[in-house]
Amino acid sequence: xxxxxxxxxxxxxxxTNLPVSDIFNSLNEPDPSIYVRDFDDFVNYLVxxxxxxxxxxxxxRAVQAGFGGLLRVQTSAASGDNSxxxxxxxxxxxxxxxxxxxxxxxxxxxxxxxATNGVFVAGLQIAVAANNFLTPVNGIFFRKSAAQTGLELxxxxxxxxxxxxxxxxxxxxxxxxxxxxxxxxxxxWAAVNGNTLAKLTPAALPSVLMGxxxxxxxxxxxxxxxxxxxxxxxxxx
Numbered sequence: 392x393x394x395x396x397x398x399x400x401x402x403x404x405x406x407t408n409l410p411v412s413d414i415f416n417s418l419n420e421p422d423p424s425i426y427v428r429d430f431d432d433f434v435n436y437l438v439x440x441x442x443x444x445x446x447x448x449x450x451x452r453a454v455q456a457g458f459g460g461l462l463r464v465q466t467s468a469a470s471g472d473n474s475x476x477x478x479x480x481x482x483x484x485x486x487x488x489x490x491x492x493x494x495x496x497x498x499x500x501x502x503x504x505x506a507t508n509g510v511f512v513a514g515l516q517i518a519v520a521a522n523n524f525l526t527p528v529n530g531i532f533f534r535k536s537a538a539q540t541g542l543e544l545x546x547x548x549x550x551x552x553x554x555x556x557x558x559x560x561x562x563x564x565x566x567x568x569x570x571x572x573x574x575x576x577x578x579x580w581a582a583v584n585g586n587t588l589a590k591l592t593p594a595a596l597p598s599v600l601m602g603x604x605x606x607x608x609x610x611x612x613x614x615x616x617x618x619x620x621x622x623x624x625x626x627x628x
Contacts (some may be wrong), residue, residue: 393531395479395494404411404419405418405419405420406419406420406421406482407419407420407421407422408421408422408425409422409508417590417608420439421424424628425627425628426625426626426627426628427482427483427624427625427626427628428447428623428624428625429451429478429483429603429622429623429624429625430621430622430623430624431621431622432459432460432620432621433460433461433462433497433619433620433621433622434454434460434463435454435460436452436454436461437469438452439479440478440479441476441477441478441479442475442476442477442478442479442518442519442621443599445474445475445476445477445519445522445606446466446472446473446474446475446522447465447466447471447472447473447522447608448466448468448469448472448474448627449467449472450464450465450466450467450473450474450475451463451465451466451467451474452464452465452474452567453465455618457593457618457620459614459620459621460620460621461537461617461618461619461620462476462618463477463608463616463617464476464605464606464607464616464618464619465561465607465614465615465616465617466607466608466609466614466615466616467609467614468609468612468614469478469609469612470610470611470612471608471609472608472609473510473555473606473607473609474606474607474608475499475512475519475522475524475604475605475606475607476502476603476604476605476606476619477500477516477518477519477524477602477603477604477605477606478509478602478603478604479602480602481517481518481599481600481601481602482600482602483515483600483601483602483624483626484598484599484600484601485531485573485596485597485598486575487575487576487577487596490626491574491575491576492575492626492628493572493573493574493575493626493627494555494572494573494624494625494626494627495570495571495572495573495623495624495625495626496514496515496531496568496570496571496572496603496623496624497569497621497622497623497624498513498568498569498603498605498619498620498622498623499566499568499569499619499621499623500513500565500566500567500569500605500617500618500619500620501564501565501566501567501610501617501618501620501622502535502561502563502564502607502615502616502617503563503564503616503617503618504540504563504564504613504614505611505613505615506535506540506561506563506614507538507539507540507561507610508537508538508609508610508611508615509535509607509608509609509610509615509616509617510525510534510535510536510537510607510608510609510610510615511534511535511563511605511606511607511608511617512524512525512532512533512534512535512604512605513532513533513569513604513605514530514531514532514533514545514571514603514604515530515531515532515601515602515603515604515624516529516530516531516532516601516602516604517529517597517599517600517601517602518532518602519604519606524606525608526547526550526552527547527548528547528550529547529548529549529597529598529599529601530545530546530547530597530601530604531544531545531546531547531571531573531579531596531597531601532544532545532604533545533567533569533571533581534554535561537608537610538610539557539585540560540561540562541556541557541558541559541560541561542557542558542559542560542569543555543556543557543558544571544579544581544589546579546591546596546597547597548593548595548596549594549597551594551595553591553593553594554591555581555588555589555591558583558588558589559566559583559588561576566618566620567583568572568583568584568585569583570582570583570585573596575627577592577596578591579593580590580594582607603624605619605622617622
């Protein structure tokens with residue numbers, strides 16, 4: 392006798408997001424190709440998918456035992472040392488106009504040590520130059536700066552920076568889900584744990600290709616750690 396869960400809505404004939412005119416109109420599941428999709432749950436860490444030589448000092452990146460998959464990103468013990476992850480090839484871009492392409496970024500991370508003196512970023516950036524992921528020439532990302540616990544959403548276009556200012560207070564050893572959304576027109580929306588906290592409308596947005604980027608930097612001469620649970624970026628095709 393099967394176990395019956397009456398709380399589940401069932402569509403035995405399937406569900407589709409395609410128009411009747413599409414040749415795949417009888418596909419009984421949503422068409423996944425509608426979005427450019429980059430997702431990593433870090434159950435495994437494939438070094439060749441990422442910039443493998445990334446950081447100041449002796450950076451460490453290694454899978455940790457933990458529910459759902461965890462990647463530990465660790466600095467060495469000198470102020471200014473850092474460690475980061477960035478996709479080898481950038482695949483996302485701000486596209487507006489007659490065919491706008493909204494995009495979504497989400498990550499779940501925990502700064503495991505000192506929330507005040509650990510510095511981190513998470514978002515989309517151009518290829519990191521000179522290990523500087525805090526103020527890249529182009530990028531859209533969350534940033535927590537040194538000597539404080541405030542989180543901000545930052546847009547940098549040709550080195551011109553626009554920021555929300557502090558929108559959330561970080562606590563050490565606490566996992567947070569950081570999310571931002573680009574509306575395809577001119578604005579960015581920031582959220583933490585699903586709660587929308589700020590809107591940012593820069594005078595200009597970066598126009599170049601960008602890739603998922605997460606990094607941590609030591610604000611003092613102590614090893615700093617960050618655990619990444621997952622990274623997700625979606626953009627309409």
